[in-house]
Amino acid sequence: MSKHVLPIVHPPLYGLLSWAYTLSTTSTMPHFNSWFYSNFIQVCCNKNYLEEKQELFFDFYRGGNNELNHNPFILSSTLDTPMLYEIFKDKLHPFLTKKIKEGVYPVLFLDEYHISYTTAYQAYPFPHHVLIYGYDEERQIYHTYGFGKDLLLGYHETSFEELEQAFHSIDNYLKNHEIYDQYNYFFTLLPHLVYSLNIRLIHEQLDEYLRSVSSNNDQNRYFSSDIEYLAFGISCYDHLSEHFQIIKNDPGSLLRPNPPRQLHLLWEHKKMLRNRVVFLQKENKLPQDENFLLRFLELEQLAHQSRNLYAEHVVKEVPDVYEHIKQNLQYMKDMELELIPTLMNQLKQHNAELIPLP
Secondary structure, X not given: OOEEEOOOOOOOOOOOHHHHHHHHHHOOOOOXXXXXXXXXXXXXEEOOOOOOOOOOOEEEOOOOXXXXXXOOOEEEEEEOHHHHHHHHOOOHHHHHHHHHHOOOEEEEEEEHHHOOOOOOOXXXXXXXXXXXXXXXXOOOEEEEEEEOOOOOEEEEEXXXXXXXXXXXXXXXXXXXXXXXXOOXXXXXXXXXXXXXXXXXXXXXXXXXXXXXXXXXXXXOOOOOOOOOOEEEHXXXXXXXXXXXXXXXXXXXXXXXXXXXXHXXXXXXXXXXXXXXXXXHHHOOOOOOOHHHXXXXXXXXXXXXXXXXXXXXXXXXXXXXXXXXXXXXXXXXXXXXXXXXXXXXXXXXHHOOOOOOXX
């Protein structure tokens, strides 16, 4: 009986598992921070969510629809579920254990109705990706990573039987055309890849964030610019504020209000802004300006306060919670309209050879 566990750490972003899975396997690599802080600046939301009867989806934006293929430290192989099922339906476990022994991380598209540590377990169907980072044949379990019943991201164990049931369930949904396939991924790490901090890219993304545009959008086959499906950058504040006004006045008009996710991702974005300034100062790409850094900390704290205020509201109904959050959103937007141009100017002045002055 063999067992094998691959290394994994708690990721710097975890509001959505599509980011968390790739970051949890790569964030200890030597050049990770240079790549990480050169990216994850732009955000987006689906601005037509009301007309399209969709949940308001707010997230980081990196120019494509598939976050599981956006990490340069990972060689990601993809198999659609019908193909995986046809080839391995009777020998899934030998295939998975072989890949894990080879150092490959499987990320399978499964029905969490059958996964006992999840909130969906025996409650409702929930097609979702599950990251597998190890196994123990004697105990007949896989080591998996994801959100548990406590809604916290953590390390879990999933029996061979549960995973098999979750795999077969997805195949049945697909055959009955009840869901669309979101594919299965197999991560091979590239730990020796070198990525240099890209000051020009940071400056360009900050500029696009302020102008609420994305040059990456034209390359995206699903969200092309002519569809005008997405709002970008600082304009997302307006859609978030509108959303909280609707939750207050007419929640029935929304498909599914999800403030916890939206506010958590907003906080992660502000945390990234602050941490990026810390990193750039440490790398001597920005002047050592403690007061400037404290302003970004204030921005992050406002987002964190908003997230926690809503969590408190869920438990004991905080008076005027939506007005408080809307006020915070406006204040954060106003702060960014001041701070981000200053950050861009500091980058130019401190890195003239990388960002030519006009």
